[in-house]
Amino acid sequence: MGRWEPDAGGRLAQAALALYGENGFENTTVAEIAERAGLTERTFFRHFADKREVLFAGGSALQELIVSVVADAPDSQAPIDAAAAGLEAAGEQFFVQERRDFSRQRQAVIASNPELQERELSKLAGLSTAIADALRRRGVDDPAAALTAEVAIAVFRTAFERWIDETNRHDFPQLVRESLDQLKALTAA
Amino acid sequence: MGRWEPDAGGRLAQAALALYGENGFENTTVAEIAERAGLTERTFFRHFADKREVLFAGGSALQELIVSVVADAPDSQAPIDAAAAGLEAAGEQFFVQERRDFSRQRQAVIASNPELQERELSKLAGLSTAIADALRRRGVDDPAAALTAEVAIAVFRTAFERWIDETNRHDFPQLVRESLDQLKALTAA
DNA sequence: TAGATTGATGACAGCGACTGACATCGGATC
DNA sequence: GATCCGATGTCAGTCGCTGTCATCAATCTA
Incomplete structure (x- = not known):
């Protein structure tokens, strides 16, 4: 068992798509995405260049x-x-x-x-x-x-x-x- | 004579193009553009929707x-x-x-x-x-x-x-x- | 002509995207 | 067992961008 839950990037992408769909892209903060994925905002930006890129990975x-x-x-x-x-x-x-x-x-x-x-x-x-x-x-x-x-x-x-x-x-x-x-x-x- | 120098938008656009050319787009702040045009950052965003739009007006x-x-x-x-x-x-x-x-x-x-x-x-x-x-x-x-x-x-x-x-x-x-x-x-x- | 209105701007506070620097720590390597 | 590595956390900071209210010359109105 690893130190962290696996597939951080996938969890972030999934959380982002869900939140963008629920509340709209501009009403969703990166902090919210990270929180739903059980990670921090900083980690989001280590996996994706910006808030949009998560949809195009x-x-x-x-x-x-x-x-x-x-x-x-x-x-x-x-x-x-x-x-x-x-x-x-x-x-x-x-x-x-x-x-x-x-x-x-x-x-x-x-x-x-x-x-x-x-x-x-x-x-x-x-x-x-x-x-x-x-x-x-x-x-x-x-x-x-x-x-x-x-x-x-x-x-x-x-x-x-x-x-x-x-x-x-x-x-x-x-x-x-x-x-x-x-x-x-x-x-x- | 008006209260302000004329053509605020034009001055902002000119200042922006010059600064983007001199220092690069990402190394130029909106505050710098506004300062060169003799205006404030807030006024820039009243004339242009965002920092890019000034080049496409x-x-x-x-x-x-x-x-x-x-x-x-x-x-x-x-x-x-x-x-x-x-x-x-x-x-x-x-x-x-x-x-x-x-x-x-x-x-x-x-x-x-x-x-x-x-x-x-x-x-x-x-x-x-x-x-x-x-x-x-x-x-x-x-x-x-x-x-x-x-x-x-x-x-x-x-x-x-x-x-x-x-x-x-x-x-x-x-x-x-x-x-x-x-x-x-x-x-x- | 005095006063109200308008419209472009300034001042200021605040949010959120994004970055740099450093710390942490489980797992792999030697 | 010491060392290194890589993914993550923490924190401070910059900057794009917005909402709100104040300012004040020009213009309109009574």
Whole structure:
């Protein structure tokens, strides 16, 4: 048995999401989050750079997975399809049925606060440049790489919104494919 | 003669840009900005919502101009061309030769600080939705309106980067047209 | 013209996000 | 068994930002 309860970061993230949902982001203090997690405010800032980051901690693993799939895609695959394959793979690992309620709650919190929306935009921009870099390493040149990455982000957002939707019955990879097909049809017109 | 020196907001913005450039955004306190402008910290926050916003105050006028041009574009014009016309008009009014140094300095400050980059992303996202709304009012339906707006933002960013560039000799509207043409050629391939 | 009103600013107290420095102590290492 | 290490606690401090009330020149009003 360790000196402390395990998974301090996870407990902090869980407490934060719960409190942000209950009282709103701006009405929640970091001290309250830490207290619910059985820790101190100082420890919160050792695990997360700031009060917003606690909602985006999982993003780096997501990004790494997408980038690795794009990097390992067969050469025959078109850039946009390689990027979409990355999104599908991410969906299979991160956006699964059991996490839908969590994702919904998290997204509701983000949607209700401008500071959190700013951070989300920043994270998506970072993901876009990471995908663009991966495409360039595949030999795609600019500005095609950057544009393809931005389109991929648009597909990702669309698919995620649909996946979150109450009435949705499809899984994330399928929604990625549908969104991508619709986009292709649009640009073909 | 008034009770106070005129243009308090302008003086604050000027002092802020200078200090951010001299010492960096995070090493500059709002009290310092206010002092250089001959005002108090409290007054700063009456003119600007927060320490970042002082660099983005002009953005609303830019957005309004772009939206109005998009709204008044002839019906015969394709959505993307209407959006581009808005960007060109904005360039003629805001991105003129005399302001190039100012824009460069401002952009250098933003580029050197993540918080400011977040705010800029947020402003561009707001501009994108405003353009998309204007296009919808012209009868463009989704998702074409949203996608066209995002493409317009990409064109704007590209044109702005080139306009800022030391070696550039072209004016902003021309760079908008060039960037748009390159983008069209890309999607046509 | 005297008095009321307005609007931009100042003064001040206070909260909360975030940081630096140092102490603590169970577990791993040698 | 001594030593080191790493996660946490404690505490003081800075700074962004807000609420509240006072000030006072300009302007309006009776």
